Amino acid sequence: MSEQSRMYLGPARSSEARERAILGTLVVVLFLVFWEGLERGWWSELLRPFVGASADRWAVKPIFISSPTRVATTAYRMFFVTGEIWPDLKASAMEYGLAMLLAIAIGVPLGLAAGWHRRLSYAIAPFLTALNATPQIALLPIIIVWLGTSLVSKVLIVFLLAVLPIAMNAEAAVRTTDPRLIRLASSFGASEWQRFRSIIVPSAVPFLLAGLRLAIGRGMIGIVVGEIYGSAAGVGAMINQAGSRFQTDKVFVGILAIVIAGSILAEITRQIERRVEVWRPPV
Amino acid sequence: MAALSDVEPQSRPLPPRTMLQRLYRDNERFIIGGAALGAMLLIWELSARTGLVDPLLISSPIAVARAGYTLLSEGEIWRDLEVSATEFLVGYGLAAAIGIPLGVATGRCRRASYLIGPFIDALNAVPRLTLLPLIVIWFGIGIWSKVVVVFLGAVIPIAISTHSGVKTNEARFLNVARSFGASEFKILSSIILPGTVPFIFSGLKYGSGRALLGVVAGELYAATAGIGFMIGNAGNNLRADILFFGVLLFTVAGLVSVAVLDRFERRFETWRPKVGSAA
Numbered sequence: 001m002s003e004q005s006r007m008y009l010g011p012a013r014s015s016e017a018r019e020r021a022i023l024g025t026l027v028v029v030l031f032l033v034f035w036e037g038l039e040r041g042w043w044s045e046l047l048r049p050f051v052g053a054s055a056d057r058w059a060v061k062p063i064f065i066s067s068p069t070r071v072a073t074t075a076y077r078m079f080f081v082t083g084e085i086w087p088d089l090k091a092s093a094m095e096y097g098l099a100m101l102l103a104i105a106i107g108v109p110l111g112l113a114a115g116w117h118r119r120l121s122y123a124i125a126p127f128l129t130a131l132n133a134t135p136q137i138a139l140l141p142i143i144i145v146w147l148g149t150s151l152v153s154k155v156l157i158v159f160l161l162a163v164l165p166i167a168m169n170a171e172a173a174v175r176t177t178d179p180r181l182i183r184l185a186s187s188f189g190a191s192e193w194q195r196f197r198s199i200i201v202p203s204a205v206p207f208l209l210a211g212l213r214l215a216i217g218r219g220m221i222g223i224v225v226g227e228i229y230g231s232a233a234g235v236g237a238m239i240n241q242a243g244s245r246f247q248t249d250k251v252f253v254g255i256l257a258i259v260i261a262g263s264i265l266a267e268i269t270r271q272i273e274r275r276v277e278v279w280r281p282p283v
Numbered sequence: 284m285a286a287l288s289d290v291e292p293q294s295r296p297l298p299p300r301t302m303l304q305r306l307y308r309d310n311e312r313f314i315i316g317g318a319a320l321g322a323m324l325l326i327w328e329l330s331a332r333t334g335l336v337d338p339l340l341i342s343s344p345i346a347v348a349r350a351g352y353t354l355l356s357e358g359e360i361w362r363d364l365e366v367s368a369t370e371f372l373v374g375y376g377l378a379a380a381i382g383i384p385l386g387v388a389t390g391r392c393r394r395a396s397y398l399i400g401p402f403i404d405a406l407n408a409v410p411r412l413t414l415l416p417l418i419v420i421w422f423g424i425g426i427w428s429k430v431v432v433v434f435l436g437a438v439i440p441i442a443i444s445t446h447s448g449v450k451t452n453e454a455r456f457l458n459v460a461r462s463f464g465a466s467e468f469k470i471l472s473s474i475i476l477p478g479t480v481p482f483i484f485s486g487l488k489y490g491s492g493r494a495l496l497g498v499v500a501g502e503l504y505a506a507t508a509g510i511g512f513m514i515g516n517a518g519n520n521l522r523a524d525i526l527f528f529g530v531l532l533f534t535v536a537g538l539v540s541v542a543v544l545d546r547f548e549r550r551f552e553t554w555r556p557k558v559g560s561a562a
Binding site for chain 2: 016019020023024027028031063064119122123124125126127129130132133134135137138139140141142144145146217220221224225228229236239240242243244246248251252254255258259262263266
């Protein structure tokens, strides 16, 4: 998904870029004004002379939609005045980071091994296929039964979501390595470990990064749903509590925080990929 | 494809001598896979039976099968299945009905993509499930909130994939069609759409996974019926057998939806003239 995220806003010629910037900004501003007006009742007052009482439909209570200015002030308050969002951000980041490290530490070796040993890949294939077809979120209730609503349960669900793309890409990476390189190495008497380390691993890096990028997106789903479903701390829990109290502005602040975190993570992977591409000899 | 360790001569398997060996070699994938699956089920069953792990927490394969049989025969589950299936089909159908034309429009018309692009990119950056609490405030806990979640989950990948499919159409074909004065409708129906089919299907497949995820997450979060609701309830009542049966249903649904789409895609592929390969 995220590799397509720049699809609509990709590079373009300068005149087109200007048109795109103008139209894009215009439509976003219009959207925000429309939203603000819904909450403040601008549109209902504007329409009242024409349609009478049914114009009330165009005024929506703030508990339903909030408004851009409300969201902005709430965000400022939560980040810089009360600072109440930081502990939640910290809890979510902790769960996410631990789960990602675990997914990499287990997914990469598992996938590489499955790509290298045919029989191992046969043995784990049914599990990977089944787990991949299941929305892993369905396991949340039993995970909560096993591990409670603590940090560990979220680490497990994020791990389950993130480990699959990592392992599958690692397996594909080994499978698609140029067999001539391997044959060359073995004719010069390279041991299995040497072949693995000096041919497979370097050529697998781009695949591993692609898997990581997928895993980052999946992991975000895991952290959000896991925390919304059952958690005492974290941004998802904050969103859930705010939602059930009809504090819509807080919900939007939480969503905003997740969007920002997701964009930062995607940008970091993109930077790493760019560096790896530079280092890698052209194939 | 053979694993790379087979490339080196010394590990190439010896030619099979008996029928049994040949049978094993030809079906090695299924034999090993089946054995691994069987071993897992056996360990699961035994660890529950011997009390190694509390059966309350992990249930056991036989208990899950029995729970599934009871649920299906007593008929209580049919209502949940119906609700979940409706949510999935309506939400996914809407996503396809809106996502594909949207992708075609933004792919064909530059200005449309400038106007809609910011919203699609923004929605694509968030896990749309973050919007669950809001959607429940807006649409209640009935079937419609889930339809919206499913729709939002599936429509973005479908639209983006269709968009990139339209964008990668052969420019030469378009030029030829235009030089011969083909109308926009003719261009759409005879060049753009056939060339975009594989992209549409990859979006549809990706979207079906997202749609199932939406059903589960939406029903877990707030619902009054549905398989996800059943799973959540089973978790609260410590009925691991019912819970695992529900998860199994979702696994089957995931496998079936991809298989169905694969079949459709193959039909479209045989019907379609070889557009991309005319080099």
